[in-house]
Amino acid sequence: MEFTLAGRRCKPCEGGVPALTEAQARELLPQLDAHWKLAPDGKSIQAQFNFRNYWQTTAFVNAVAWIAHQEDHHPDITFGYKTCTITYNTHAIGGLSDNDFICAAKVDALLRRPE
Amino acid sequence: MEFTLAGRRCKPCEGGVPALTEAQARELLPQLDAHWKLAPDGKSIQAQFNFRNYWQTTAFVNAVAWIAHQEDHHPDITFGYKTCTITYNTHAIGGLSDNDFICAAKVDALLRRPE
Amino acid sequence: MEFTLAGRRCKPCEGGVPALTEAQARELLPQLDAHWKLAPDGKSIQAQFNFRNYWQTTAFVNAVAWIAHQEDHHPDITFGYKTCTITYNTHAIGGLSDNDFICAAKVDALLRRPE
Amino acid sequence: MEFTLAGRRCKPCEGGVPALTEAQARELLPQLDAHWKLAPDGKSIQAQFNFRNYWQTTAFVNAVAWIAHQEDHHPDITFGYKTCTITYNTHAIGGLSDNDFICAAKVDALLRRPE
Numbered sequence: 001m002e003f004t005l006a007g008r009r010c011k012p013c014e015g016g017v018p019a020l021t022e023a024q025a026r027e028l029l030p031q032l033d034a035h036w037k038l039a040p041d042g043k044s045i046q047a048q049f050n051f052r053n054y055w056q057t058t059a060f061v062n063a064v065a066w067i068a069h070q071e072d073h074h075p076d077i078t079f080g081y082k083t084c085t086i087t088y089n090t091h092a093i094g095g096l097s098d099n100d101f102i103c104a105a106k107v108d109a110l111l112r113r114p115e
Numbered sequence: 116m117e118f119t120l121a122g123r124r125c126k127p128c129e130g131g132v133p134a135l136t137e138a139q140a141r142e143l144l145p146q147l148d149a150h151w152k153l154a155p156d157g158k159s160i161q162a163q164f165n166f167r168n169y170w171q172t173t174a175f176v177n178a179v180a181w182i183a184h185q186e187d188h189h190p191d192i193t194f195g196y197k198t199c200t201i202t203y204n205t206h207a208i209g210g211l212s213d214n215d216f217i218c219a220a221k222v223d224a225l226l227r228r229p230e
Numbered sequence: 231m232e233f234t235l236a237g238r239r240c241k242p243c244e245g246g247v248p249a250l251t252e253a254q255a256r257e258l259l260p261q262l263d264a265h266w267k268l269a270p271d272g273k274s275i276q277a278q279f280n281f282r283n284y285w286q287t288t289a290f291v292n293a294v295a296w297i298a299h300q301e302d303h304h305p306d307i308t309f310g311y312k313t314c315t316i317t318y319n320t321h322a323i324g325g326l327s328d329n330d331f332i333c334a335a336k337v338d339a340l341l342r343r344p345e
Numbered sequence: 346m347e348f349t350l351a352g353r354r355c356k357p358c359e360g361g362v363p364a365l366t367e368a369q370a371r372e373l374l375p376q377l378d379a380h381w382k383l384a385p386d387g388k389s390i391q392a393q394f395n396f397r398n399y400w401q402t403t404a405f406v407n408a409v410a411w412i413a414h415q416e417d418h419h420p421d422i423t424f425g426y427k428t429c430t431i432t433y434n435t436h437a438i439g440g441l442s443d444n445d446f447i448c449a450a451k452v453d454a455l456l457r458r459p460e
Contacts, residue, residue, distance in 0.1 A: 053285075054180070054183065054184065054189055054285075055283075055284075055285030055286075055288075055289070056285075056414070058177070058180045058285075058289065059285070059288065059407070059410060059411050059414050060411070061176070062173070062177070062292075062404070062407035062408070062410070062411060063407065063408055063411035065169070065173045065404060065407070066404050066405070066407060066408035066411075066455065068169065069169065069401070069404050070455075074169055074195055074196040075195070076193065076194075076195045077192075077193070077194055077195075078191065078192065078193040079191075079192055080189055080190070080191045080192075081189040110411065110415075168400075169400075170398075170399075170400030170401075170403075170404070171299070171400075173400075173404065174292070174295060174296050174299050174400070174403065175296070177289070177292035177293065177295070177296060177407075178292070178293055178296035180289060180292070181289050181290070181292065181293035181296075181340065184286070184289050185340075225296065225300075284410070284413065284414065284419055288407070288410045291406070292403070292407070295399070295403045298399065299399065304399060304425055304426040305425070306423065306424075306425045307422075307423070307424055307425075308421065308422065308423040309421075309422055310419055310420070310421045310422075311419040
């Protein structure tokens with residue numbers, strides 16, 4: 001499991017490292033579920049999740065907040081009655097880092113259906 | 116307390132009633148805390164709240180979600196590490212209703228400081 | 231509203247003040263909703279709340295947590311699928327203080343039905 | 346991962362199957378983190394988790410609630426300022442089932458430290 005994105009942990013990122021290039025980001029993207037999109041400027045990834053009702057939505061928001069706490073990496077979260085949009089980028093470097101993809105993969109794992 | 120916005124309850128709104136005019140909305144706005152702004156098109160109200168950390172922010176988000184549940188009126192909520200933006204409007208009528216102001220006043224009450 | 235329990239704020243309690251006597255606690259109890267009971271030893275108050283499902287229950291738990299945060303006074307909360315039990319006492323004085331009744335009244339306000 | 350407890354999904358349990366024997370439960374227990382204990386009567390498992398503050402505690406509670414939702418299997422959760430106790434058993438069969446161990450393993454995964 002250590003080799004999958006979801007099995008890795010975020011590394012502290014205080015800046016000083018280069019952001020992922022758009023090519024690097026496009027290479028990582030297929031490791032995430034298909035709802036994740038790269039922003040046109042290549043500086044963030046975003047996914048929209050749909051739910052049946054407000055309870056599912058808020059429970060999911062809290063589960064994503066737990067990941068943010070564990071990884072010390074905090075997305076922008078927007079939600080309404082049945083929908084939640086999550087955006088990851090790494091402020092300190094003004095673009096995407098591995099951390100963004102690691103957290104996105106952990107969000108995907110929250111929703112993984114049984115095998 | 117029944118005469119304050121925060122003391123009222125949302126009425127079910129299935130549409131069919133007219134939205135508040137911009138003048139009506141501007142008249143209600145002073146009953147809310149000063150961080151609430153009317154959107155330029157007069158169709159929604161929005162406020163940004165700042166917190167010390169992620170815990171405060173997510174606890175606040177959950178408290179607002181409780182109001183949404185109690186009133187059956189659900190805002191758009193966007194939050195990151197230390198900030199949360201709340202937008203109320205009434206989808207069914209394509210603009211603002213009393214319900215938006217009632218819920219905004221209840222959000223204000225969450226943050227009321229001791230007398 | 232300043233004269234009701236729910237309209238007051240908790241005072242910091244570091245101990246050094248006497249706990250409420252059982253007689254004092256019994257006098258405050260009628261200001262709370264009827265589900266609050268005094269423990270047989272007079273040192274805590276407890277109420278059980280029933281909900282329709284897990285979402286209602288967890289949303290309520292989060293709303294109570296917000297009160298705990300705002301008042302810096304933290305109850306014991308036990309919950310399962312459709313039920314939540316809340317117990318207030320003041321550890322620092324080994325018994326009940328006004329703070330416990332203030333917070334319990336605020337919990338009641340969360341569930342207040344429309345007038 | 347499919348062969349670990351945390352990688353499995355709960356099966357619907359409406360009763361009609363026998364509960365795990367205490368011997369079976371004792372055999373599964375080492376697959377969980379060491380804080381999980383079998384109740385003296387062999388009918389439930391329980392663990393206590395300690396945190397630094399209320400925020401960590403409530404964030405954890407919400408993360409456990411998400412697992413409960415995903416697996417449709419709901420523990421008893423008790424929490425205060427810095428501590429949270431979780432108890433799993435399967436009401437429908439009056440004792441323990443595989444589902445209890447699967448969910449407990451998923452709770453452990455929430456707290457897994459980086460490799």
